[in-house]
Amino acid sequence: MFNPSLWRFRRFSDAMPELLNLQREMNRLFSNAGQKSPEDYPAVNIWEKEGSAVVTAELPGIDPEKMDVSVSGEILTIAGSALQETFAKGETYLRQERGIGNFKRNIQLPFQVNAQAVEARYEKGILIITLPRIKENLPKKIKIK
Amino acid sequence: MVEKDMQKMENLSATERVRNVKTFMPRVDIFENKDSLFLVADMPGVDEKTVDIELEKNVLTITGRVENGRIKDATMMYSEYEIGDYERVFTLSDEIDREKIVATVRNGVLRLELPKAEKVKPKKIAIKAA
Numbered sequence: 001m002f003n004p005s006l007w008r009f010r011r012f013s014d015a016m017p018e019l020l021n022l023q024r025e026m027n028r029l030f031s032n033a034g035q036k037s038p039e040d041y042p043a044v045n046i047w048e049k050e051g052s053a054v055v056t057a058e059l060p061g062i063d064p065e066k067m068d069v070s071v072s073g074e075i076l077t078i079a080g081s082a083l084q085e086t087f088a089k090g091e092t093y094l095r096q097e098r099g100i101g102n103f104k105r106n107i108q109l110p111f112q113v114n115a116q117a118v119e120a121r122y123e124k125g126i127l128i129i130t131l132p133r134i135k136e137n138l139p140k141k142i143k144i145k
Numbered sequence: 146m147v148e149k150d151m152q153k154m155e156n157l158s159a160t161e162r163v164r165n166v167k168t169f170m171p172r173v174d175i176f177e178n179k180d181s182l183f184l185v186a187d188m189p190g191v192d193e194k195t196v197d198i199e200l201e202k203n204v205l206t207i208t209g210r211v212e213n214g215r216i217k218d219a220t221m222m223y224s225e226y227e228i229g230d231y232e233r234v235f236t237l238s239d240e241i242d243r244e245k246i247v248a249t250v251r252n253g254v255l256r257l258e259l260p261k262a263e264k265v266k267p268k269k270i271a272i273k274a275a
Binding site: 043044061088092097126 | 152153172173174175176177178179182183185187188189190191192214216218219220221222223224225226228251252253254
Protein backbone atom coordinates (compact mmCIF):
# COMPACT_ATOMS: atom_id res chain seq x y z
CA MET A 1 0.00 0.00 0.00
CA PHE A 2 2.83 2.34 0.73
CA ASN A 3 4.84 1.36 -2.29
CA PRO A 4 4.89 4.10 -4.89
CA SER A 5 3.01 2.70 -7.78
CA LEU A 6 4.99 2.63 -10.97
CA TRP A 7 2.07 3.97 -12.86
CA ARG A 8 2.07 7.13 -10.86
CA PHE A 9 5.79 7.47 -11.23
CA ARG A 10 5.58 7.51 -14.96
CA ARG A 11 3.44 10.60 -15.00
CA PHE A 12 6.20 12.29 -13.10
CA SER A 13 8.78 11.56 -15.74
CA ASP A 14 7.56 14.42 -17.90
CA ALA A 15 8.81 16.85 -15.31
CA MET A 16 12.10 15.05 -14.72
CA PRO A 17 14.36 17.00 -17.12
CA GLU A 18 13.08 20.19 -15.60
CA LEU A 19 13.71 18.93 -12.07
CA LEU A 20 17.22 17.78 -12.91
CA ASN A 21 17.90 21.17 -14.43
CA LEU A 22 16.78 22.86 -11.24
CA GLN A 23 18.89 20.55 -9.12
CA ARG A 24 21.94 21.36 -11.22
CA GLU A 25 21.37 25.07 -10.89
CA MET A 26 21.07 24.76 -7.13
CA ASN A 27 24.25 22.70 -6.91
CA ARG A 28 26.06 25.23 -8.99
CA LEU A 29 24.91 28.04 -6.75
CA PHE A 30 26.03 26.41 -3.54
CA SER A 31 29.07 24.40 -4.52
CA ASN A 32 30.89 27.47 -5.77
CA ALA A 33 29.87 29.85 -3.04
CA GLY A 34 32.78 32.00 -1.99
CA GLN A 35 35.34 30.18 -4.08
CA LYS A 36 35.63 32.38 -7.11
CA SER A 37 39.06 33.73 -7.88
CA PRO A 38 41.03 34.57 -11.02
CA GLU A 39 42.38 31.02 -10.97
CA ASP A 40 38.87 29.97 -11.83
CA TYR A 41 39.00 31.51 -15.28
CA PRO A 42 37.84 30.16 -17.65
CA ALA A 43 34.62 28.79 -16.26
CA VAL A 44 34.17 25.19 -17.32
CA ASN A 45 31.35 22.74 -17.76
CA ILE A 46 32.19 19.08 -17.45
CA TRP A 47 30.21 16.38 -19.20
CA GLU A 48 30.39 12.63 -19.08
CA LYS A 49 30.07 10.50 -22.17
CA GLU A 50 30.89 6.83 -22.62
CA GLY A 51 33.81 6.66 -20.24
CA SER A 52 35.30 10.00 -21.20
CA ALA A 53 34.96 13.41 -19.71
CA VAL A 54 34.25 16.37 -21.98
CA VAL A 55 35.40 19.72 -20.65
CA THR A 56 34.00 22.82 -22.33
CA ALA A 57 35.08 26.39 -21.69
CA GLU A 58 33.99 29.69 -23.16
CA LEU A 59 37.09 31.47 -24.40
CA PRO A 60 36.08 34.02 -27.01
CA GLY A 61 38.64 35.57 -29.30
CA ILE A 62 41.71 33.56 -28.49
CA ASP A 63 44.31 32.50 -30.99
CA PRO A 64 44.20 28.67 -30.88
CA GLU A 65 47.94 28.64 -31.58
CA LYS A 66 48.53 30.44 -28.34
CA MET A 67 46.36 28.17 -26.30
CA ASP A 68 48.03 25.49 -24.28
CA VAL A 69 46.12 22.41 -23.22
CA SER A 70 48.02 19.72 -21.36
CA VAL A 71 47.23 16.67 -19.33
CA SER A 72 49.28 14.88 -16.75
CA GLY A 73 47.76 12.04 -14.79
CA GLU A 74 44.41 13.35 -13.70
CA ILE A 75 45.16 17.06 -13.99
CA LEU A 76 44.07 19.05 -17.01
CA THR A 77 45.72 22.42 -17.56
CA ILE A 78 44.30 25.11 -19.81
CA ALA A 79 46.49 28.16 -20.36
CA GLY A 80 46.64 30.96 -22.88
CA SER A 81 46.37 34.65 -23.42
CA ALA A 82 43.65 36.79 -24.88
CA LEU A 83 44.35 38.68 -28.05
CA GLN A 84 45.40 42.20 -27.36
CA GLU A 85 43.71 44.92 -29.30
CA THR A 86 46.17 47.06 -31.11
CA PHE A 87 45.37 50.67 -31.39
CA ALA A 88 46.03 52.94 -34.25
CA LYS A 89 46.67 56.59 -33.63
CA GLY A 90 43.58 58.64 -33.02
CA GLU A 91 41.47 55.84 -31.58
CA THR A 92 39.97 56.28 -28.17
CA TYR A 93 38.19 53.89 -25.87
CA LEU A 94 34.64 54.66 -24.92
CA ARG A 95 33.96 51.48 -23.06
CA GLN A 96 36.10 48.55 -22.07
CA GLU A 97 34.63 45.43 -20.56
CA ARG A 98 36.49 42.66 -22.32
CA GLY A 99 40.07 41.63 -21.94
CA ILE A 100 41.35 39.07 -19.56
CA GLY A 101 45.05 38.93 -20.30
CA ASN A 102 46.74 35.68 -19.38
CA PHE A 103 44.98 32.79 -17.79
CA LYS A 104 45.87 29.39 -16.50
CA ARG A 105 43.65 26.88 -14.86
CA ASN A 106 44.21 23.40 -13.48
CA ILE A 107 41.30 21.04 -13.27
CA GLN A 108 41.44 17.82 -11.37
CA LEU A 109 39.46 15.01 -12.93
CA PRO A 110 38.20 12.03 -10.97
CA PHE A 111 40.25 9.56 -13.04
CA GLN A 112 43.55 9.05 -14.86
CA VAL A 113 43.41 10.33 -18.41
CA ASN A 114 44.69 8.52 -21.45
CA ALA A 115 46.85 11.44 -22.57
CA GLN A 116 47.45 10.00 -26.03
CA ALA A 117 43.78 10.01 -26.89
CA VAL A 118 42.91 13.51 -25.70
CA GLU A 119 41.29 15.67 -28.32
CA ALA A 120 40.81 19.42 -28.21
CA ARG A 121 38.70 21.50 -30.56
CA TYR A 122 38.18 25.23 -30.65
CA GLU A 123 35.17 26.50 -32.49
CA LYS A 124 33.03 29.61 -32.22
CA GLY A 125 35.02 30.69 -29.19
CA ILE A 126 34.33 27.52 -27.26
CA LEU A 127 37.06 25.10 -26.31
CA ILE A 128 35.99 21.47 -26.20
CA ILE A 129 38.36 18.89 -24.77
CA THR A 130 37.54 15.19 -24.79
CA LEU A 131 39.46 13.22 -22.19
CA PRO A 132 39.12 9.45 -22.34
CA ARG A 133 39.79 7.37 -19.29
CA ILE A 134 42.72 4.97 -19.20
CA LYS A 135 41.43 1.56 -20.28
CA GLU A 136 42.74 -0.26 -17.21
CA ASN A 137 40.76 2.07 -15.00
CA LEU A 138 37.42 1.56 -16.68
CA PRO A 139 34.95 -0.26 -14.50
CA LYS A 140 35.24 -4.00 -15.08
CA LYS A 141 32.33 -6.26 -15.36
CA ILE A 142 32.70 -9.18 -13.01
CA LYS A 143 31.29 -12.47 -14.00
CA ILE A 144 29.50 -14.36 -11.28
CA LYS A 145 30.30 -18.03 -11.21
CA MET B 146 39.48 40.03 -11.53
CA VAL B 147 36.38 39.97 -9.39
CA GLU B 148 33.73 37.34 -9.59
CA LYS B 149 31.24 39.69 -11.17
CA ASP B 150 33.54 40.16 -14.13
CA MET B 151 34.13 36.50 -14.73
CA GLN B 152 30.59 35.29 -14.93
CA LYS B 153 28.34 36.07 -17.82
CA MET B 154 25.76 38.66 -16.93
CA GLU B 155 22.17 37.76 -17.47
CA ASN B 156 20.22 40.30 -19.48
CA LEU B 157 16.99 40.50 -17.53
CA SER B 158 15.50 43.25 -19.61
CA ALA B 159 15.88 41.35 -22.86
CA THR B 160 12.81 40.34 -24.77
CA GLU B 161 11.81 36.84 -23.79
CA ARG B 162 12.62 34.00 -26.12
CA VAL B 163 10.12 31.45 -27.28
CA ARG B 164 12.67 28.76 -26.51
CA ASN B 165 13.33 28.22 -22.83
CA VAL B 166 16.79 29.79 -22.67
CA LYS B 167 18.40 32.55 -20.68
CA THR B 168 19.67 35.68 -22.35
CA PHE B 169 23.04 37.14 -21.51
CA MET B 170 24.65 40.49 -22.03
CA PRO B 171 27.75 40.15 -24.18
CA ARG B 172 30.75 42.03 -22.84
CA VAL B 173 31.81 44.76 -25.24
CA ASP B 174 34.63 47.11 -26.03
CA ILE B 175 33.71 50.26 -27.86
CA PHE B 176 36.24 52.61 -29.37
CA GLU B 177 36.21 55.24 -32.03
CA ASN B 178 38.33 57.25 -34.32
CA LYS B 179 37.28 60.27 -36.30
CA ASP B 180 35.73 58.19 -39.10
CA SER B 181 34.10 55.24 -37.37
CA LEU B 182 32.83 53.70 -34.21
CA PHE B 183 34.06 50.18 -33.47
CA LEU B 184 32.30 47.65 -31.31
CA VAL B 185 33.78 44.33 -30.25
CA ALA B 186 31.56 41.86 -28.40
CA ASP B 187 32.36 38.54 -26.77
CA MET B 188 29.71 36.05 -27.80
CA PRO B 189 31.06 32.53 -27.45
CA GLY B 190 28.97 29.93 -29.25
CA VAL B 191 27.77 32.31 -31.94
CA ASP B 192 28.80 32.35 -35.61
CA GLU B 193 28.00 34.55 -38.59
CA LYS B 194 24.76 32.69 -39.25
CA THR B 195 23.34 33.09 -35.76
CA VAL B 196 24.17 36.70 -35.07
CA ASP B 197 21.80 39.50 -35.87
CA ILE B 198 22.54 43.22 -35.92
CA GLU B 199 19.85 45.79 -36.23
CA LEU B 200 20.10 49.54 -36.37
CA GLU B 201 16.89 51.43 -36.09
CA LYS B 202 17.28 55.17 -36.01
CA ASN B 203 20.03 55.39 -33.41
CA VAL B 204 19.26 52.21 -31.48
CA LEU B 205 21.69 49.39 -32.16
CA THR B 206 20.57 45.89 -31.17
CA ILE B 207 22.90 42.92 -31.17
CA THR B 208 21.42 39.48 -30.77
CA GLY B 209 23.11 36.10 -30.93
CA ARG B 210 21.49 32.72 -30.87
CA VAL B 211 23.37 29.79 -29.39
CA GLU B 212 21.98 26.72 -31.08
CA ASN B 213 23.51 23.74 -29.37
CA GLY B 214 25.57 24.45 -26.33
CA ARG B 215 25.00 20.94 -25.13
CA ILE B 216 27.23 18.02 -25.98
CA LYS B 217 25.34 15.28 -27.77
CA ASP B 218 24.61 12.14 -25.75
CA ALA B 219 26.54 13.44 -22.76
CA THR B 220 25.40 14.05 -19.20
CA MET B 221 26.42 17.21 -17.44
CA MET B 222 28.41 16.47 -14.31
CA TYR B 223 29.57 19.87 -13.21
CA SER B 224 28.62 23.34 -14.33
CA GLU B 225 30.18 26.73 -13.82
CA TYR B 226 28.66 28.63 -16.68
CA GLU B 227 25.27 28.65 -18.27
CA ILE B 228 24.43 28.48 -21.92
CA GLY B 229 22.05 30.90 -23.53
CA ASP B 230 21.45 33.56 -26.14
CA TYR B 231 22.89 37.06 -26.20
CA GLU B 232 21.20 40.40 -26.50
CA ARG B 233 22.31 43.95 -25.90
CA VAL B 234 20.97 47.29 -26.98
CA PHE B 235 22.90 50.53 -27.36
CA THR B 236 21.82 54.02 -28.15
CA LEU B 237 24.29 55.65 -30.46
CA SER B 238 24.91 59.32 -30.23
CA ASP B 239 26.45 59.78 -33.65
CA GLU B 240 24.73 59.53 -36.96
CA ILE B 241 25.86 56.27 -38.60
CA ASP B 242 26.20 55.61 -42.29
CA ARG B 243 24.20 52.39 -42.30
CA GLU B 244 25.15 51.42 -45.83
CA LYS B 245 28.75 50.98 -44.85
CA ILE B 246 28.45 48.96 -41.66
CA VAL B 247 30.87 46.04 -41.63
CA ALA B 248 30.35 43.08 -39.30
CA THR B 249 32.50 40.00 -38.83
CA VAL B 250 32.37 37.12 -36.40
CA ARG B 251 35.47 35.12 -35.59
CA ASN B 252 36.15 32.72 -32.72
CA GLY B 253 33.01 33.84 -30.96
CA VAL B 254 33.87 37.53 -31.14
CA LEU B 255 31.70 39.97 -33.07
CA ARG B 256 33.39 42.96 -34.61
CA LEU B 257 31.35 45.86 -35.87
CA GLU B 258 32.57 48.87 -37.75
CA LEU B 259 30.05 51.66 -37.81
CA PRO B 260 31.22 54.46 -40.09
CA LYS B 261 30.07 57.87 -39.06
CA ALA B 262 27.94 59.69 -41.56
CA GLU B 263 29.68 62.31 -43.62
CA LYS B 264 27.78 65.24 -42.18
CA VAL B 265 28.67 64.56 -38.55
CA LYS B 266 32.38 64.21 -39.12
CA PRO B 267 34.09 67.11 -37.45
CA LYS B 268 35.23 69.68 -39.91
CA LYS B 269 38.05 71.93 -39.27
CA ILE B 270 37.19 75.47 -40.05
CA ALA B 271 39.98 77.52 -41.36
CA ILE B 272 40.07 81.03 -40.13
CA LYS B 273 41.16 83.51 -42.63
CA ALA B 274 43.37 86.24 -41.55
CA ALA B 275 41.66 89.58 -41.87
